[in-house]
Amino acid sequence: MDSSNLAICMGPNMLSPETDNTIPLEVQKEMNDKVTVLVEFLINNCSEIFGKDIALPACASVESLEHTDSSTVV
Numbered sequence: 001m002d003s004s005n006l007a008i009c010m011g012p013n014m015l016s017p018e019t020d021n022t023i024p025l026e027v028q029k030e031m032n033d034k035v036t037v038l039v040e041f042l043i044n045n046c047s048e049i050f051g052k053d054i055a056l057p058a059c060a061s062v063e064s065l066e067h068t069d070s071s072t073v074v
Contacts, residue, residue: 003043011039 001009015035023031042049 003040006043007036007040011035014039 012032012035015038016032046054
């Protein structure tokens with residue numbers, strides 16, 4: 001999944017205000033679009049914004065990450 005798709009899925013859940021039925025749908029969509037652009041920017045520039053150490057899990061190579069499956073532990 002690229003940063004654009006990830007931002008579309010995660011952004012509104014992270015940064016949207018509480019549900020308010022008084023806000024027109026067009027305004028809600030506009031706010032959602034702005035949040036998506038912001039989250040995509042944060043994803044694409046995570047190491048520059050937060051530093052190399054913070055970005056490790058998102059930017060690490062697949063070989064360096066360990067995966068343990070608890071169902072195989074005896």
